[in-house]
Amino acid sequence: MTTLLSNLRLKLLAIFFAAALWSVVAYTSNPTQSHKCALTLEQTTLPAGLVIAGDVPRVPVTVIGTAENLRGFDCRSLHVTGNFSNVKVGQNRIPISAANSDPTLQLDVPRTVVVTVDELGSSTLTVSIQRVKALLPGFHEQTNATTVTPASVRVEGPKSQLNGIQAVIQIDLGGLQAPGFNQTYSVVIWDANKKPLSKGFTVTPQQVTVKMVIQADAITVAKPVGWTLTGQPAAGYRVSNVQIAPLEVQATGLQNTLGTIVLLGTDPIDISGATADVVRTVTIRPPDGVTVNQKTAQVHVFIARAAGVSPSPGP
Numbered sequence: 429m430t431t432l433l434s435n436l437r438l439k440l441l442a443i444f445f446a447a448a449l450w451s452v453v454a455y456t457s458n459p460t461q462s463h464k465c466a467l468t469l470e471q472t473t474l475p476a477g478l479v480i481a482g483d484v485p486r487v488p489v490t491v492i493g494t495a496e497n498l499r500g501f502d503c504r505s506l507h508v509t510g511n512f513s514n515v516k517v518g519q520n521r522i523p524i525s526a527a528n529s530d531p532t533l534q535l536d537v538p539r540t541v542v543v544t545v546d547e548l549g550s551s552t553l554t555v556s557i558q559r560v561k562a563l564l565p566g567f568h569e570q571t572n573a574t575t576v577t578p579a580s581v582r583v584e585g586p587k588s589q590l591n592g593i594q595a596v597i598q599i600d601l602g603g604l605q606a607p608g609f610n611q612t613y614s615v616v617i618w619d620a621n622k623k624p625l626s627k628g629f630t631v632t633p634q635q636v637t638v639k640m641v642i643q644a645d646a647i648t649v650a651k652p653v654g655w656t657l658t659g660q661p662a663a664g665y666r667v668s669n670v671q672i673a674p675l676e677v678q679a680t681g682l683q684n685t686l687g688t689i690v691l692l693g694t695d696p697i698d699i700s701g702a703t704a705d706v707v708r709t710v711t712i713r714p715p716d717g718v719t720v721n722q723k724t725a726q727v728h729v730f731i732a733r734a735a736g737v738s739p740s741p742g743p
Contacts, residue, residue, distance in 0.1 A: 463491045465503035469510040469524070474545065478515060481546040481586040483627050487524060490536035497532045505529065508537065515545045549587030553595035554580045555615060555636055561602035566645050566683075569601070569608075573641040578633070581615055585629035592620030597636060608642040644682050651679040651720075653712060654691030655727045659700030667699065668732035672725055681718035689715065694725055702731045 466486040474480065487508045491501060510522040521540040528535050555576050563569065581595050597613040612635045617625045655672050672694075679686060694710040706729040714720050 459495055460492065461495050461498050463498055463501060463503075465489045465491060465506060467503065467506060467508045469522075469541070470507055471509035472512060474512045474515060477548050478517065478545050479548045479584075479586055480628055481544045481589065484543060485541045487541055488538065489526065491533050492536065493530075493533040497530070501530075501533065506535070510541065510543070512543075515543070517545055517547055519544050546586035546588050548584060549590050550582060550584045551590050551593070552580050552582050553593070555595045555597060557638070558596050558598045560598055560600040563601045563604060563642065567605055567642055568645055570641040570643055573639075575639045577637045577639070581636070582632045583617060583629060584632075585617075585625070589619070589625065589628075593625065594618045594622075595631065597638065599638065599640070604640075604642055606642045606644050608640045610637065610639045612637050644684070646680050647683050647686065648678050648680040649686055650676045651686070651689055651692050652676045653694060653725050655694055655710070655725075656696040657729065658696045658698045659702075661699055661702045661731050664734055665703055665731050666734045667729060669730040671728045671730075673728075674722065674725060677712065677725075678721040679714060679718050680720075681714075685715065685717050689718070692720065694727070697727055697729060699729055699731070702729070705729060705731050 465488075467489055468486060469484050472480060472484055489503075489506060489508065491498065491503075491506070493501070507527040509525055509527075511525075512520075512522060515522070520543050522543050523540055524537060526535050526537045555578075557574070557576065576597070583590070583593065583595060594617070595615050596618050597615055599613065614635050615631045615633075617629050617631065619625050653672055653674065653676060655670060657667065657670070661667060677692065679689065679692065693713045695713065697706060697708045697710065699706050707726065708729075709724050709726050711724055712720055712722065
């Protein structure tokens with residue numbers, strides 16, 4: 429009897445050691461591990477008139493399971509929600525709940541996170557343009573023709589952060605040329621230090637239309653002045669010479685326009701029936717978009733008897 433009892437004890441001890449050895453081997457091949465995730469609260473609905481001030485804190489979650497179960501795990505399969513039903517203005521501890529569809533994994537989730545809540549305020553702001561870079565050399569913006577439609581937007585967000593904010597659109601002028609553009613831009617909100625405030629603010633409307641006229645720069649060059657005669661001198665007389673002063677003036681305008689000008693026109697001079705020199709002060713007529721530094725010129729038309737022809741006798 430004693431021998432049988434002793435054998436039973438040895439057998440039980442052997443089974444225990446075998447089970448322990450199997451556990452060690454199993455754990456070694458598939459040990460328990462942990463994986464950390466930082467998740468965003470998916471439920472942030474607040475009571476009417478309240479809004480979250482600043483960023484919603486990320487929730488640290490530790491996922492615990494065997495190496496095999498964690499091998500294909502993806503943090504995006506987890507969902508954490510916050511209960512905001514009892515929040516008040518100021519700092520609040522928000523209760524958290526986590527949803528886990530994999531029963532082989534355990535979650536270590538904090539019970540609460542701290543969120544700052546503020547009253548919901550609103551303000552109507554004029555949209556301003558923040559110009560990035562500069563236009564290419566030789567071009568300029570016709571600023572009095574630049575328009576933003578609509579000119580103002582309504583901004584809603586944390587009441588304590590509304591002071592000093594700006595509604596801004598950013599336009600990169602680098603590479604833009606004439607005649608300009610007419611397109612939509614998204615409105616961004618800046619704080620008093622010109623830093624974007626993207627969290628907790630809504631803008632209505634979110635986009636505005638900007639029309640900007642871009643022109644080539646005007647240049648000034650010397651251009652010759654021309655003259656025009658109409659009619660004919662009296663019989664037996666001819667035009668022997670024409671002189672104009674000044675011979676040229678300074679013309680200012682767009683380079684493309686000035687490049688097409690050979691002579692600047694002037695008012696015509698009628699020499700019908702002339703028997704003596706005709707001297708007239710005429711107005712210089714530059715084309716549209718061109719200005720000149722002198723408005724008039726003096727034209728001297730020399731009238732001489734035609735060679736070999738006697739003047740007709742008077743009546």
